[in-house]
Amino acid sequence: xxxxxxxxxxxxxLDEFEYVIxxxxxxxxxxxxxxxxxxxxxxxxxxxxxxxxxxxxxxFEAGMHQLGGAAIYLNTRDSQxxxxxxxxxxxxxxxxxxxxxxxxxxxxxxxxxxxxxxRVPVINGLTNEHHPxxxxxxxxxxxxxxxxxxxxxxxxxxxxxxxxxxxxQAAQVFDxxxxxSTPKGYEIDQSLVAPSNTNxxxxxxxxxxxxxxxxxxxxxxxxxxxxxxNAARLKAFDGWIVxxxxxxxxxxxxxxxxxxxxxxxxxxxxxxxxxxxSVVWDEAENRLHVQxxxxxxxxxxxxx
Numbered sequence: 001x002x003x004x005x006x007x008x009x010x011x012x013x014l015d016e017f018e019y020v021i022x023x024x025x026x027x028x029x030x031x032x033x034x035x036x037x038x039x040x041x042x043x044x045x046x047x048x049x050x051x052x053x054x055x056x057x058x059x060f061e062a063g064m065h066q067l068g069g070a071a072i073y074l075n076t077r078d079s080q081x082x083x084x085x086x087x088x089x090x091x092x093x094x095x096x097x098x099x100x101x102x103x104x105x106x107x108x109x110x111x112x113x114x115x116x117x118x119r120v121p122v123i124n125g126l127t128n129e130h131h132p133x134x135x136x137x138x139x140x141x142x143x144x145x146x147x148x149x150x151x152x153x154x155x156x157x158x159x160x161x162x163x164x165x166x167x168x169q170a171a172q173v174f175d176x177x178x179x180x181s182t183p184k185g186y187e188i189d190q191s192l193v194a195p196s197n198t199n200x201x202x203x204x205x206x207x208x209x210x211x212x213x214x215x216x217x218x219x220x221x222x223x224x225x226x227x228x229x230n231a232a233r234l235k236a237f238d239g240w241i242v243x244x245x246x247x248x249x250x251x252x253x254x255x256x257x258x259x260x261x262x263x264x265x266x267x268x269x270x271x272x273x274x275x276x277x278s279v280v281w282d283e284a285e286n287r288l289h290v291q292x293x294x295x296x297x298x299x300x301x302x303x304x
Contacts, residue, residue: 004298005115007108007124009132009169010194017136017173019302023293024140024286031066031289038068039296039303044098045071047125048079048090050105051224055260056125056133059287060102060295067292072098091117100299106225121298123291128162128225129192133294134259135166137286139174141279142215144286145255155179155213155250157206157242158267159233160188163219163259171199181209183236206240213250217257218242218267234266243269247277255279 005011012020030037045064047057057073064071079090087110094101095118103111104125115122124132142149153176156164160182168188171178178200180188188202203209210216221237222230247256256268256278264270273280296303 003119003121005118005122006132006294006298007111007115007122008130009135009166009173011132012173014173016297017139020136020290020293020297021140021143023296023303024290025144027292027296028286028289037066040064040067040069040099040299043067043069043100043299045069045295046074046094046098046101047071048074048076048094048101048103048105049125050076050103050110051126053104053125055284055287056102056104059291060125063288063292064295067295069099069295087113088117090114091122092119095119100295123294123298126162128223130166130169131162131259132166132169133287133291134163135170136294137290138167138217138257138259138283139170140290141257141283141286142255144282145279146214146253149214150175152176152214153179153212155181155210155216156218157181157209157216157246158218158237158240159186159221159223161219161223163217164188165192167217168193168197168200172197175199177201179203179209179211179213181206181240183240185236186233206242207246207249210242210246210249213254215255215257216242216247216250219259220261220263221267237267241265241267241269242272244271244275247272247275257283260284 047060061071091114100121102123102125106128108127108129111124156178167178180200181203221233256272258280
């Protein structure tokens, strides 16, 4: 099979996502039933971290071990990348010693350059512009709880960050709509959205964006790498908290999601994230299952 990367959500077709989601169901069921599933015996995943992580490292490392393979953690501070080795050189060396690579870094151009020089599949564990693995887990979680996401409405409340851009790509693939509400000065960067994407609508008022939504989701107001802007962001995002009043404007069966970590009292009220509509813990767990399916697919292709 030709090398296939997963660098942004639009890299896969609907058919590929449907396959990965079905494999995620099967793999999760096996995990819950303590059934061994070791399709990646003697295969190695290298995980390159320039940005810190809890869920990304744990889900990929545990997942690769559960698939029968091995996972190696590399932090750029502990490798030659941290001493100025060109990304292209690192990709050529690493990809000759393993079967698949996950990279969690800053600018998306870094992972594009890495993948262009890799001999094995590369997965985006997060960049400033995209977070496709998280949104794949979110879509899987919605389908698990409510069935098909096609034709549904997702309300995004908060910063126009990597999560939003992956949601917008997912909306095109799965044919659902995103109601977007961001504060003034933190709007969508149109260079990161396909001109053909008509699957979203902007709402100046975050409460209006929640009206009739099937899923309400948000993220921290200050993403990693933007800490110096925290004070300004707290002021600008005043009123963008997902609280009970906003959730009451969504459909009665609407779900709440957050990619975590969360700041209760800032982007989400405690009674929402800890309330009955919240599926954040299922969402977090599902990172493990969808990434195991993703690893399996990228290394082995479709299994009969």
